[in-house]
Amino acid sequence: MQVDFSMENIRRCLCLECPVQRESRCVRDKKKIMLLITQQDLDSAMRMDTDRVPGVYCSTGRAICRDIDPHEECLCSGCEVWKEHILSESDVSDYFCIKKISR
Template structure:
């Protein structure tokens, strides 16, 4: 297992924004809107905004900066291509990166 890189390719593969844990978050909705605006300009997301502005890829960056996530829902990490490609099941934490921090 290697460290997950915070880059445009991984941001695009990340499934966090569709995770039920984030489903009702107004903070996440605002960040997604900002990301969509940047993407419409065909700019590399990872060079324009930082991990704290991306509602996802927590396995690469850290805990979520949004405080209105609902952790009683089941996370989708095991279904995520980034999770699978980086063999994150063998690391710690094994999911809920938005709550528990990046993969080690």
């Protein structure tokens, strides 16, 4: 399984909408940083490092925010990135944000 960490995948990723992350202060703070970068910088893609983006965990591994709620519903199976890369057949087919994946 190889999913690129790219602006295209960041835009299509459902992680930012996931109930698992809904109450996370860390995720809210990271969203604000992402918004600021995209509003102020035309080269925002160059500044979207994995430590700034609370998502695309199928590419980066486990979530960078530790205050997410694993008891909430996961949206991975409805994500276009998940479908495109047939992640249902991977070793970790759900909750990419919680389970460590090999890259």
